[in-house]
Amino acid sequence: MAEVWEASKMIELTIDGKKVTAKEGDTILKVARENNIYIPALCYLEGVSSFGGCRVCLVEIKGSPRVFASCVTPVAEGMEIITNSERLKRYRKWAVELLLSERPHVCSVCVANGSCELQQLATDLGVDHLRVEREWTNYELDLTHERFAYDPNRCILCTRCIRICDEIEGVHTIDLMLRGKNSKVIFDLNDKWGFAESCTSCGKCSAVCPVGALYVKGKPHSESKRKELASFVTSRRSEKTIG
Amino acid sequence: MKPDELRSLAQKEAEARKSYRYRINVCCSSGCMPFGALKVLSAFKDAVKEFGVEGECYVARTGCIGTCSIAPAVLIEPGDYLYQNVTPDRAKEIVKEHIVNGRPVKSMLYGNEAYFKKQLRIVLRNAGKIDPLRIEDYIAVGGYYALLKALTRMTPEGVIEEVALSGLKGRGGAGFLTGLKWRYVARATGSPKYVIANLDEGDPGVFANRTLAEADPHAIIEGMAIAAYAVGASKGYIYVRSEYPLAVETLKKAIEAARSMGLLGEKIFETAFSFDIELRLGAGAFVAGEETAILASIEGRRAMPRPRPPYPAQSGLWGKPTLINNVETLANIPVILLKGSEWFASIGAKNCTGTKCFSLTGKVNNPGLIEVPMGITLREVVFEIGGGVPPGRRFKAVQVGGPSGGFLPEQLLDLPIDYESLTKAGAIMGSGGIVVLDDTSCMVDTAKFFTEFCVDESCGKCVPCRVGLYKLYKILDGFTRGEGSLEDLQKVEELCEFIKEASLCGLGQTAPNPTLTTLRYFRDEYVAHILEKKCSAGKCFKNGGGVGGE
Numbered sequence: 019m020a021e022v023w024e025a026s027k028m029i030e031l032t033i034d035g036k037k038v039t040a041k042e043g044d045t046i047l048k049v050a051r052e053n054n055i056y057i058p059a060l061c062y063l064e065g066v067s068s069f070g071g072c073r074v075c076l077v078e079i080k081g082s083p084r085v086f087a088s089c090v091t092p093v094a095e096g097m098e099i100i101t102n103s104e105r106l107k108r109y110r111k112w113a114v115e116l117l118l119s120e121r122p123h124v125c126s127v128c129v130a131n132g133s134c135e136l137q138q139l140a141t142d143l144g145v146d147h148l149r150v151e152r153e154w155t156n157y158e159l160d161l162t163h164e165r166f167a168y169d170p171n172r173c174i175l176c177t178r179c180i181r182i183c184d185e186i187e188g189v190h191t192i193d194l195m196l197r198g199k200n201s202k203v204i205f206d207l208n209d210k211w212g213f214a215e216s217c218t219s220c221g222k223c224s225a226v227c228p229v230g231a232l233y234v235k236g237k238p239h240s241e242s243k244r245k246e247l248a249s250f251v252t253s254r255r256s257e258k259t260i261g
Numbered sequence: 262m263k264p265d266e267l268r269s270l271a272q273k274e275a276e277a278r279k280s281y282r283y284r285i286n287v288c289c290s291s292g293c294m295p296f297g298a299l300k301v302l303s304a305f306k307d308a309v310k311e312f313g314v315e316g317e318c319y320v321a322r323t324g325c326i327g328t329c330s331i332a333p334a335v336l337i338e339p340g341d342y343l344y345q346n347v348t349p350d351r352a353k354e355i356v357k358e359h360i361v362n363g364r365p366v367k368s369m370l371y372g373n374e375a376y377f378k379k380q381l382r383i384v385l386r387n388a389g390k391i392d393p394l395r396i397e398d399y400i401a402v403g404g405y406y407a408l409l410k411a412l413t414r415m416t417p418e419g420v421i422e423e424v425a426l427s428g429l430k431g432r433g434g435a436g437f438l439t440g441l442k443w444r445y446v447a448r449a450t451g452s453p454k455y456v457i458a459n460l461d462e463g464d465p466g467v468f469a470n471r472t473l474a475e476a477d478p479h480a481i482i483e484g485m486a487i488a489a490y491a492v493g494a495s496k497g498y499i500y501v502r503s504e505y506p507l508a509v510e511t512l513k514k515a516i517e518a519a520r521s522m523g524l525l526g527e528k529i530f531e532t533a534f535s536f537d538i539e540l541r542l543g544a545g546a547f548v549a550g551e552e553t554a555i556l557a558s559i560e561g562r563r564a565m566p567r568p569r570p571p572y573p574a575q576s577g578l579w580g581k582p583t584l585i586n587n588v589e590t591l592a593n594i595p596v597i598l599l600k601g602s603e604w605f606a607s608i609g610a611k612n613c614t615g616t617k618c619f620s621l622t623g624k625v626n627n628p629g630l631i632e633v634p635m636g637i638t639l640r641e642v643v644f645e646i647g648g649g650v651p652p653g654r655r656f657k658a659v660q661v662g663g664p665s666g667g668f669l670p671e672q673l674l675d676l677p678i679d680y681e682s683l684t685k686a687g688a689i690m691g692s693g694g695i696v697v698l699d700d701t702s703c704m705v706d707t708a709k710f711f712t713e714f715c716v717d718e719s720c721g722k723c724v725p726c727r728v729g730l731y732k733l734y735k736i737l738d739g740f741t742r743g744e745g746s747l748e749d750l751q752k753v754e755e756l757c758e759f760i761k762e763a764s765l766c767g768l769g770q771t772a773p774n775p776t777l778t779t780l781r782y783f784r785d786e787y788v789a790h791i792l793e794k795k796c797s798a799g800k801c802f803k804n805g806g807g808v809g810g811e
């Protein structure tokens with residue numbers, strides 16, 4: 019009982035000078051979105067757990083010299099949050115540039131061209147050239163699944179696919195292998211996707227992949243994306259709240 | 262075990278110890294073992310028999326004496342005569358001369374008094390002087406008395422207060438006040454609570470925690486038990502890296518010994534307090550020593566850090582309040598309880614009390630494991646204890662804090678060693694590595710080397726660390742091969758700022774330190790590389806181009 023009561027305690031804070039009320043325990047990103055304040059985010063996916071990896075959603079909190087990933091930082095009474103300083107813009111730009119340079123993101127020959135969240139962010143943040151050298155990784159394409167395709171060369175390791183496959187579909191087909199810059203998204207025990215026995219072919223992973231790494235074969239990328247997603251995430255969330 | 266039993270056992274052991282006129286401590290720790298320490302040990306045992314002095318001379322197998330550069334090392338009490346590079350033959354001669362004839366063999370003694378003069382051994386109080394595999398040895402020197410005192414004469418809050426007043430700060434790197442951390446865990450709701458001793462020590466070249474565990478495992482166990490009593494925990498884990506087989510073995514046996522004496526388990530000293538410890542082996546990644554990664558690893562998941570809050574104190578192992586302390590932090594606890602917080606607070610510097618163990622390595626004449634009072638200057642450590650750089654070479658820099666520690670130049674040698682001063686200068690306390698560089702090292706190349714280490718050790722979760730460090734490495738690598746321009750230096754600084762500020766955990770947050778400090782204190786070397794393609798140490802431009810070369 020006590021926990022329920024505490025979780026729903028309301029608190030006050032400001033975001034970019036605007037006074038807002040929020041539920042204690044909610045993240046800064048969630049509260050900002052509820053109040054129509056836009057904080058860019060990339061690895062964040064509504065309806066599944068937060069990861070905190072891309073660092074695009076950074077904000078400042080008055081009184082602290084540090085920056086915080088808003089998708090994993092809970093709000094607190096009296097917090098004064100800044101979502102858009104020069105410093106934050108600089109950091110976000112670095113995050114996006116580094117992701118673009120980590121693997122060969124050549125948009126013009128990518129299935130996701132035009133419907134890619136990374137590309138959109140780059141445009142929003144004014145990333146018009148890369149200050150660091152591109153890496154030309156040469157991972158093999160996985161086309162073994164009858165409906166979906168996986169191109170590791172476009173993956174930004176946001177783990178959205180892993181989280182949705184585990185937490186919503188409940189099968190945990192996908193995971194990460196190795197560490198650091200060698201990290202790689204894999205299916206089952208590093209099988210080819212088409213041979214991953216636990217996969218139910220539900221398509222959730224490809225629907226939430228922000229880039230052109232997972233996609234539905236033979237369908238324009240934009241159409242295979244999150245349109246259906248909204249519905250299954252919300253239904254699952256209402257189940258959770260009721261249950 | 263009953264309280265009285267501890268007292269009588271201690272008395273009996275102390276008397277037994279006194280009944281010998283001499284005690285020969287043979288170091289059989291990881292540093293001396295490869296040089297034949299075990300053979301030396303049996304040579305001493307044979308020799309005392311041969312000369313018929315077994316009755317007055319006890320031969321003990323001990324942990325590290327702290328002078329690993331003279332392995333195998335042997336310490337004879339009374340008088341703390343330290344013999345260097347002992348062989349089985351020399352062992353025989355030492356027994357004959359020192360024990361039988363009462364004349365220490367001068368030519369075999371380690372004549373370096375300066376090495377010990379400025380050291381102060383609190384954490385390593387027993388290292389090299391007790392047999393780590395005999396719990397009785399530990400009890401003979403006052404072991405488990407602090408636990409007895411805590412359980413029978415102090416409240417948990419009283420213990421926390423004492424630790425808080427001592428000013429002890431965590432020795433695992435960040436220097437968080439130990440008493441305060443304990444208070445958070447004590448006040449957190451949820452049960453059971455857990456205590457974790459961090460012995461991951463992933464920094465290359467750092468071996469202070471390993472040495473402690475190999476030399477005095479019960480100091481860690483006793484510290485953990487006291488911590489558990491203070492915060493209300495009933496279960497503890499020691500998280501130790503699997504690359505430390507001897508430490509693992511020693512700890513395992515020590516835990517069993519403590520259990521069989523009733524110093525771990527149910528109703529310790531006939532009080533209501535029950536506590537037990539399990540060992541957990543880490544897989545060896547550097548980042549696995551970060552506290553939230555340890556939680557994940559003990560729970561059986563991938564050792565990846567997660568954002569805090571929630572802090573482990575609120576939500577740690579399986580969501581329960583968990584205290585995580587470094588093993589050196591914990592080994593301080595028994596002494597603090599026995600000698601008092603006031604005594605502890607009088608040692609070291611004002612805002613930084615006590616001592617710190619360091620692995621002193623690199624280009625120094627006397628490398629080894631040292632323990633010094635906080636506030637000692639780098640100059641004292643490098644030149645007095647360490648004996649300076651090898652003959653004919655010039656001191657260039659000292660790195661404090663392990664692979665992500667900063668490099669400090671000659672003009673900062675009078676900096677006192679404390680958390681604040683080090684951080685201000687761009688270095689960190691880290692978990693206890695001090696590496697000395699002389700003029701044979703190139704600072705650009707060195708920065709590149711440590712950046713590469715962190716690239717390999719990044720868990721890959723967050724972008725600044727995973728991608729940023731790699732790009733940084735590529736740029737530094739370019740400098741050592743004659744690529745890059747002066748504008749790149751500014752880019753490097755910006756990139757470093759991003760990595761430092763935006764990374765999720767301490768690995769990324771500190772990894773730019775080697776680059777940032779070398780840029781700050783040795784910028785001319787970068788400029789020489791870029792503009793003149795010149796490396797004063799002759800390390801770079803090996804594959805064509807550039808001047809220099811050895």
Ligand SMILES: Cc1cc2nc3c(=O)[nH]c(=O)nc-3n(C[C@H](O)[C@H](O)[C@H](O)COP(=O)(O)O)c2cc1C
Binds near residue numbers: 442547
């Ligand atoms: C990358 C990384 C590696 C770490 N490795 C260790 C380690 O090997 N041993 C350790 O005690 N603490 C290590 N820490 C610090 C721990 O996260 C934690 O702060 C510490 O164990 C707390 O104990 P203390 O308060 O006694 O210092 C590491 C931190 C980071 C970010």
Ligand code: SF4
Binds near residue numbers: 183191222223224
């Ligand atoms: S299609 Fe569904 S089950 Fe298969 S990997 Fe993707 S999310 Fe998991």
Ligand code: SF4
Binds near residue numbers: 175177178179228229
């Ligand atoms: S495959 Fe797509 S969703 Fe999965 S981690 Fe890579 S970029 Fe993210």
Ligand code: SF4
Binds near residue numbers: 722723727764
């Ligand atoms: S800073 Fe590095 S090690 Fe730490 S979470 Fe990020 S990627 Fe992993």
Ligand code: FES
Binds near residue numbers: 061074088
């Ligand atoms: S959206 Fe917050 S770190 Fe990625």
Ligand code: FES
Binds near residue numbers: 288289290292324333
């Ligand atoms: S290992 Fe023997 S003296 Fe250090």
